[in-house]
Amino acid sequence: MMKQDTIGHVLLVAAATICCGILAWRTLSLGRHVQEASIVQSRKGTKNALYTYSGENIKWAACGQVDNCPLECSSIEVPKDHFSINNFDNETFNIPLVRMRGKNATQNLLVNPGGPGGSGFAFMYDDALDIMDVIDESFHLLSFDPRGVNSSRPLATCYPDQGTRKRLSEIRATDPSRDSPDVYAWTANFVHACADTMGEAGRYINTPQTAADMNNILDAVRQDDMRVIIDGIANHFDWYGALIEGKDFIDTDKVLYGIFDECVKAGSNCTLSALADNSEELYRKFLDLTAKIRAEPISVYINSTLYGVLDYHSLWFNGGIRPRPSWPMDLGIHLKDGPSGPKYWPQGRTNLLDKLLPWYGNSSFAFAQNKLYYAKQQWRIPRTHGFVPRIDVETAHPLLVLSMTFDPVCPLASARVGAESFRGSRLVEVKGYGHCSQAMKSSCAVAHIRNFLQEGVLPDTHVQCEVDNEYYVKPE
Numbered sequence: 001m002m003k004q005d006t007i008g009h010v011l012l013v014a015a016a017t018i019c020c021g022i023l024a025w026r027t028l029s030l031g032r033h034v035q036e037a038s039i040v041q042s043r044k045g046t047k048n049a050l051y052t053y054s055g056e057n058i059k060w061a062a063c064g065q066v067d068n069c070p071l072e073c074s075s076i077e078v079p080k081d082h083f084s085i086n087n088f089d090n091e092t093f094n095i096p097l098v099r100m101r102g103k104n105a106t107q108n109l110l111v112n113p114g115g116p117g118g119s120g121f122a123f124m125y126d127d128a129l130d131i132m133d134v135i136d137e138s139f140h141l142l143s144f145d146p147r148g149v150n151s152s153r154p155l156a157t158c159y160p161d162q163g164t165r166k167r168l169s170e171i172r173a174t175d176p177s178r179d180s181p182d183v184y185a186w187t188a189n190f191v192h193a194c195a196d197t198m199g200e201a202g203r204y205i206n207t208p209q210t211a212a213d214m215n216n217i218l219d220a221v222r223q224d225d226m227r228v229i230i231d232g233i234a235n236h237f238d239w240y241g242a243l244i245e246g247k248d249f250i251d252t253d254k255v256l257y258g259i260f261d262e263c264v265k266a267g268s269n270c271t272l273s274a275l276a277d278n279s280e281e282l283y284r285k286f287l288d289l290t291a292k293i294r295a296e297p298i299s300v301y302i303n304s305t306l307y308g309v310l311d312y313h314s315l316w317f318n319g320g321i322r323p324r325p326s327w328p329m330d331l332g333i334h335l336k337d338g339p340s341g342p343k344y345w346p347q348g349r350t351n352l353l354d355k356l357l358p359w360y361g362n363s364s365f366a367f368a369q370n371k372l373y374y375a376k377q378q379w380r381i382p383r384t385h386g387f388v389p390r391i392d393v394e395t396a397h398p399l400l401v402l403s404m405t406f407d408p409v410c411p412l413a414s415a416r417v418g419a420e421s422f423r424g425s426r427l428v429e430v431k432g433y434g435h436c437s438q439a440m441k442s443s444c445a446v447a448h449i450r451n452f453l454q455e456g457v458l459p460d461t462h463v464q465c466e467v468d469n470e471y472y473v474k475p476e
């Protein structure tokens, strides 16, 4: 079996750039290292008990577990607009928090789940145990649903309910030119509904506001002196400044080739390797198959309630027979970070197509973002933040930047741009395929992460780390 994470991100190159998060922590001030929980409120037994830790400003409640590791939850209110002194109405966003306590920890590692659009609760359920291994339980893992996401309120959504989403979100977009008139007309409704559903709150759901929310979270647990790790990085100059984010997919073909290359290397562990003598031949056979399917889609019948058509678009962009993905949640945030709407984009369908077609010609994966660009062009909610990325930024502590060598959506080149933008930061590269450094195990990368978090020490130069585990294990 291919590692799920790798294949997931290669073939499911989702309709928007998905990037990993920011790990950030602040050391506790002296005198607050001992955190003893004390019950502050209890309703009929201990089930709903609220408790506090000395030195913190918030109350917690038990909220389930992952394997045998208990979780605790809390929430904070944050200003609707961190960047305006005119927040007269005192409106707030509610940011839910979730924490898994490290056995030998006195400090928190604050994890931004990334995306944007990722949920910190989903991160806890899916990835926290792996990260706990990496950090050797020497920190509590603290995460959150960013403003607009999942259980945070108000929500960034373009549909008032799931029924409406199901009913109205389907639009055929498999051919750049043929489907363009339909997608263009459909998008006019979509962006209108986004603005109506989110209302005024929509203006304040963006990444700079979320970064400021992270300061409020650190204040709530009374930590200061932040160190930052970033992992799986988009080109942030393009993210905030470019109309077409043309650098996202520069390594995607290499990752796809890597699936077949590693398959051949894995021999009998990868059944497909029997189909060819070498990597090039296996890759070529796969491309031939996709070309065939493009001309003649294949019907796949399981039974009368479960069947579908394997067509080129669902194979290439969704990695299988699936209903097409509906609009990803992160659209609402992505579009408000960068230049969207008539203020920045030439209007009219043919003007848009003139911009998109050359780009689609450049990369066989770029079309995955087709709907995103239609929405960018017609977007109605104004950008309200004034953040402009800079080079040569000096931070209190230099950053640790993590990247795979071949990442399907956040290429190494973008990680380099990130590392070069922050003075003194260092890049630790894991020499493998996948999205974000945790896609493959690397004891070398783990050593650098621990050194940075526990001792504050960065490597002297850019480091390349080998991958420890196999891409393919023997099928059961």
Ligand SMILES: *[C@@H]1O[C@H](CO)[C@@H](O)[C@H](O)[C@H]1NC(C)=O
Residues within 6 Å of the ligand: 088, 089, 090
């Ligand atoms: C907002 O908060 C300030 C300071 O707490 C208070 O003086 C003011 O009355 C509040 N405004 C409204 C509209 O609630």
Ligand SMILES: *[C@@H]1O[C@H](CO)[C@@H](O)[C@H](O)[C@H]1NC(C)=O
Residues within 6 Å of the ligand: 104
């Ligand atoms: C826990 O932390 C203490 C103090 O930093 C250290 O001496 C001890 O070795 C740690 N134990 C484990 C299991 O990491």
Ligand SMILES: *[C@@H]1O[C@H](CO)[C@@H](O)[C@H](O)[C@H]1NC(C)=O
Residues within 6 Å of the ligand: 119, 121, 122, 125, 150, 151
């Ligand atoms: C938030 O995300 C978690 C993890 O995916 C999920 O279990 C939960 O239902 C979500 N909550 C809401 C309100 O969507």
Ligand SMILES: *[C@@H]1O[C@H](CO)[C@@H](O)[C@H](O)[C@H]1NC(C)=O
Residues within 6 Å of the ligand: 302, 303, 304, 305, 306
């Ligand atoms: C069809 O197959 C699916 C998956 O095995 C199963 O859940 C479903 O009940 C089946 N439907 C019928 C009508 O047999």
Ligand SMILES: *[C@@H]1O[C@H](CO)[C@@H](O)[C@H](O)[C@H]1NC(C)=O
Residues within 6 Å of the ligand: 244, 246, 358, 359, 362
């Ligand atoms: C297409 O690729 C060429 C060469 O790599 C590059 O110069 C150009 O900017 C790309 N065009 C778009 C629209 O991304």
Ligand SMILES: *[C@@H]1O[C@H](CO)[C@@H](O)[C@H](O)[C@H]1NC(C)=O
Residues within 6 Å of the ligand: 265, 266, 267, 269, 470, 471, 472, 473, 474
């Ligand atoms: C095949 O999978 C097994 C685990 O099932 C692993 O130990 C072995 O290293 C793998 N071999 C190759 C060549 O990847």
